[in-house]
Amino acid sequence: MQKISNTFFYQLEKTVKTYRQYFQAQMKTHGFDITLDQWLILNTILDYPNASQTEIAEKVFKDKASITRIIELLIKNEYLTREGHPTHGRMFQFQLTPKGLKTIEQLNQLVPKFRENALAGTASENIEVSQSLMQIIVENCKRE
Amino acid sequence: MQKISNTFFYQLEKTVKTYRQYFQAQMKTHGFDITLDQWLILNTILDYPNASQTEIAEKVFKDKASITRIIELLIKNEYLTREGHPTHGRMFQFQLTPKGLKTIEQLNQLVPKFRENALAGTASENIEVSQSLMQIIVENCKRE
DNA sequence: ATATTTTTGTTGATATATCAACAACCTGAT
């Protein structure tokens, strides 16, 4: 069998982990007390203010259970509040606190730079090729 | 800011997760009672029989602590045994049990097919382009 | 209007990731 370390999927995992570590380290350096995943959820709530937790889960391809727990932490750490939905007794409506909003605004200045740094020295057409390739893989894996 | 869902790193995470789910589901379908990560560690021990846990951790870019716990489970589930190292009082030597060996042998027939299925309909030069791209990203992230 | 099914979110159990602190051991310098 092909050496695992030469496979595409090995490299994929390695890249995700390395980028996550870089991202998290940068957050810490810049004084943020929030995880990559918490940032992702806050951001998704801002982009889709009326999404249910289930919809948020789909958008970030996480489990509903993970969303429940990440949101729990965001509320505990005062980045987010939630209220019962006016008409749907099972859903919630979310609102970023001032602290949450400020954090996102600051991070949205920084995050594009993280991406640029990570992608430095790469050709944009190669990035596009890779994205298309990954889309095919996702389709293949979902089909089977 | 660019919509997160269009970014390269979003696609990267999505692809890793989807492939992991596919892999894990296939394992279950074929009657294996082992996780992707456990398979990865077993395989690494076979490839590098004299590696220390720290070295294994580096090879699979996991934390030493994760390796301790995954190995603990592999031993508990009787895929692996370990003994103290003859000369180094702090290290261990590992040995797959017959059950472990059989599992790996069977999986090493299957896993290449998982990869082929996931990569179906993709051009090999695009795979190579993507791998090179990811290598650059890893270097960029480690440097900073 | 009632029964059935679906949707929505929570919880428990288990596996893994990450960070920090730690103990035991090893090595090298003095």
Add this chain to the structure above:
DNA sequence: ATCAGGTTGTTGATATATCAACAAAAATAT
């Protein structure tokens, strides 16, 4: 021989992933 510093593996705390079971509410069918 001793001491300082590095290595190796473990443990605790916390965050997340995944699966399954579940309860409450909503939507649909009859």
